[in-house]
Amino acid sequence: MSALHDLSAHTLIAAYRQRSLSPVEVTQAVLAHVERWEPQLRATYLLRPDAALAQARASEARWLRGTPLGALDGVPCTIKENIATRGDPMPLGTAAVEPRPAAADAPPAARMREAGAVILAKTTMPDYGMLSSGLSSFHPLARNPWDLTKGPGGSSAGGAAAAAAGYGPLHIGTDIGGSLRLPASWCGIFSLKPSLGRVPIDPPYTGRAAGPMTRTVADAALLMQVLSQPDARDSMSLPAQDIAWSRFSAGAESLRGLRIGLLLDAGCGLALDPEVQAAVERAAWRIEAAGAIVSPMQPFMTQAMLDGMDRFWRMRTHIDLQALPPQRRAKVLPYILAWADSVAGMGGAEVFHASQQFHLTRVHTVRACNAFDYVISPVAPIPAFQAELPSPTNDPLRPLEHIGYTVPFNMSEQPAASVNCGYTASGLPIGLQIVGARFDDLGVLQLAHAFESIREPQRAWPRPD
Template identity: 40%
Template structure:
């Protein structure tokens, strides 16, 4: 049996369970011990319930002993971003404006995972209400980067990304309303996948509505596909959720990318990128060509959609104010307060126009993907910043507007030893092709594992 169960993928753990070479109890104890050791230094989890997790693990162990696992992920530890409800845990959303009352029902993702027999570990730290790309809040403190604790972990799924990187649960569920899975995945060196909108059902409805995607952060592409096999399901509480087609998302992962038509846009036509990041992304794209893809340097042909997002922020601001009231608003980060005040100044006519422009952008990308199977870009435009500053990832939010599947794929490290990633975008509903291309990248250059042997000897952040 491997000496460090925390460093194994979900796929490897399931294979051990099948061979009775390890048990869910052994794995859960190892992960919980690892969380206890590293939590003071990385502040990854908002809440963990070890007793409940071990009770789940014992039940799973009994099922595996009988050769009758409950579901696809029976006995695999999972963490949930603290924007998602998990029964028995409060949903604090990184904010003093929330209650510590435990939730009485699971979100759809948590429900599907509980049904599959997964071990629900607890809640990972998030930016306040998922508003910023930085997991640093008045409620929860700072969650630093997995590779260098003097640098930012990004957000808003920063806790989930750091947990995945450090082996604090092989499967992590995050959310992405403008890059919140992909940006922290990129700066922490893990795989982050934003499925097509509605692929994983959500409830309650998000403040940013149909920009909000739910998806995996993992250390391998196969693990992300395994997690998607469980959470890619409709739920009656979410009328926008997509029907399940019974697909196995791990199927054909290893079919490669030979013959695929891939558009490479270095800037989307309006951005600037740090030269070192650009060089690393150029190299990664050249590797795609070596794998048989047909690469064409081309921009997708749309203007910076930031004005659309700015106008739609009015809807998010109004929903948030409604939910927390003026008393709650007074407890928010001043930067978020200012952002809400600015957003609410948009007129109804401007919001309606933003929706029309969003529809036009979606049509533009649908036409674009009639010619190209995939679009690739950088994820970040600048190196990972120090604590207190959000990493810049301006390539991501357009594809929340268009609801397309997209992934952040680790491709190496800059001269400061901090991760860099490639952004892979597919046509709406073609999640399988994004996963396949991601797996091709991983096969060519396996993702690095975070060495943390000395992590817990440094002064806590």
């Protein structure tokens, strides 16, 4: 039998209903497993065993009465540090922020409490979420459980490491350019960046999404059932919709006849690593062998689009950092300071032209995807990189060269998932990105689940030394 920390959310709920397991024993087992892993991974922030066990005891009492609070009652979970939880400081991954208790739960955290989930901890992130690594001026350096010399990716760094390491089945992260999918790819887990507005979040802004980080599509679908409930605080949230999230379980036969675009050239950024390309091509072959019609796509992103978005984000961060007192500004990671201050002399016309690249990226992305039911691609052009590096290039003037496959789908508002499709010769996971039309979140889950059933055999999850 699987260890308790390895059990899926679906399995736990069934066991609670049958009274063959209790939320208390499961939470105790997960906490013990976290204790073994955490000195190496450093994935958590505000890990509070006593508070988690109190939630588990309350859940156990509800199950004994036959009155579970919601769909996730008693299931252990973690929440990314930048998703507010009532009463907890939210440093945004940086020592520069003065930590103040949050006044209320942000929408994803509120939905988890309403569903009865046991919140084990918050998970770590880099400064302001602006790095695809676990490097932070506030949190200890997060590492990848598959290889402790590598980083988990980011900015949902701790969440990805926690999911791969078995810190319970459910984890929530955020994504504005790949921050769910990149760490999911590098840690071998599943993640869905939903359509913009599908999962309400506060504060909302263009491209930002919260979503599940899990080991399986099934658990992500269960989590979406909870997270997608409406919340008026998100001015960009979609109208409430009764989506049959439980119908995620399409089999391989559902692939027959689907028109799928295969994107192997991002059109910008780093060159595609041969091992990553080979794994994605094998995945495409398996999907085609199941009856889908797979066709190559031409690149639609350009380096000018990527550079424009980069410059705009630099200016936004530069303005934010300029507003900090000098003693706090000095605490920001030097890499982030160098990145932001590089645009100090940028004029208004340059900022305007940089801002237009977001819409241009959106238009080009939607146009390129229109010919297909779904698009598949690498998530990242390279496998996981050294843990101590802020970015694969380690160059603040070339910081986003690895997000060419992911960022266009933030701008186009399309749902996009990462599902493991293979490993490098050294054993590092490789993610396949699956993209659907805007609002077709359930279809992306169904395609990802179908691929789960035909992909090459998966390796055992990593264990602590």
